[in-house]
Amino acid sequence: EAVLALDIGGTKMLAALVREDTVVETHKMPTPRSGDPEQWLTSLFDAISGWRGRYDTVGVAVSGIIDDGCWSPLNRKTLDIPDGFPLVATVKRLAGTDAVLAANDAQAAAWGEFSCGAGQGEDLVFLTISTGIGGGIVVNGRLLGGLSGHFGLLRSLDENAGVLEDHVSGNWMAAQAAPRQAGATAREVFEAAAAGQAWAQDIIKASVRQTALLCRNIQLMLDPARIVIGGGIGLAPGYLESVRQALGSLPPRLTPQLHAAALGESAGVVGIADLVKRQN
Numbered sequence: 597e598a599v600l601a602l603d604i605g606g607t608k609m610l611a612a613l614v615r616e617d618t619v620v621e622t623h624k625m626p627t628p629r630s631g632d633p634e635q636w637l638t639s640l641f642d643a644i645s646g647w648r649g650r651y652d653t654v655g656v657a658v659s660g661i662i663d664d665g666c667w668s669p670l671n672r673k674t675l676d677i678p679d680g681f682p683l684v685a686t687v688k689r690l691a692g693t694d695a696v697l698a699a700n701d702a703q704a705a706a707w708g709e710f711s712c713g714a715g716q717g718e719d720l721v722f723l724t725i726s727t728g729i730g731g732g733i734v735v736n737g738r739l740l741g742g743l744s745g746h747f748g749l750l751r752s753l754d755e756n757a758g759v760l761e762d763h764v765s766g767n768w769m770a771a772q773a774a775p776r777q778a779g780a781t782a783r784e785v786f787e788a789a790a791a792g793q794a795w796a797q798d799i800i801k802a803s804v805r806q807t808a809l810l811c812r813n814i815q816l817m818l819d820p821a822r823i824v825i826g827g828g829i830g831l832a833p834g835y836l837e838s839v840r841q842a843l844g845s846l847p848p849r850l851t852p853q854l855h856a857a858a859l860g861e862s863a864g865v866v867g868i869a870d871l872v873k874r875q876n
């Protein structure tokens with residue numbers, strides 16, 4: 597029997613049927629800009645009603661933090677949801693099963709990459725550069741939970757600067773591009789940069805420098821065998837290579853080993869499905 601795996605991020609919602617770590621069906625929808633998680637989940641379950649009977653367990657990976665089955669945002673600029681939404685109870689009702697597990701999206705993706713992606717069974721830190729910046733940590737073969745890996749929420753001493761992801765992520769890129777191109781998306785910034793537009797190249801360069809510094813600091817804190825980079829921005833053409841270049845010529849012992857997420861945008865659904873299987 598397959599696992600129904602859902603991944604709800606700041607930009608898109610992905611539903612997948614996962615069997616033996618392989619994605620067999622997918623359905624993707626943009627995360628609505630209005631309404632609430634109850635409505636989003638209802639429309640997602642409506643869209644995949646044809647999958648009924650093909651799964652008996654469910655995993656949900658979400659942007660934000662899960663405590664006792666309830667979902668809260670840490671940065672409302674990344675995803676504007678209410679505090680303490682009863683995620684597990686709602687999904688149990690919509691899916692018609694009590695076998696529901698929920699986790700943070702980047703932590704689930706870290707587990708996916710560790711167990712069947714770019715980690716190849718070695719301890720890793722996963723970083724997603726997407727709407728926000730998320731992360732997950734696998735140490736001694738164990739996935740850390742709770743607030744761990746929330747690198748996007750790191751702060752500097754400058755209280756007015758907000759949090760790190762407000763200066764690096766896809767949301768930030770789009771906001772920086774707005775004066776040049778009203779309504780531009782992060783993807784359009786990459787297109788403009790590829791077409792030789794200096795303003796767009798500067799936006800990407802600024803994001804890359806922050807990500808490189810973050811990777812250096814992560815190496816000193818956790819010394820992972822690998823840092824695996826995913827997310828729409830992290831996997832955009834040229835981004836990872838630019839981060840490698842921005843790391844410059846560090847002594848080899850201090851140099852993070854950067855790898856692209858092998859599962860691409862499926863990392864979260866594959867990871868949460870594997871966590872569900874291990875629990876049941």
Ligand code: BMX
Nearest residue numbers: 606659660670671726727728730748
């Ligand atoms: C934010 C935070 C993390 C999440 C990360 C990446 C919220 C709503 N989310 O730091 O929990 O993992 O963004 O999220 O506070 P994504 O939506 O960009 O995938």
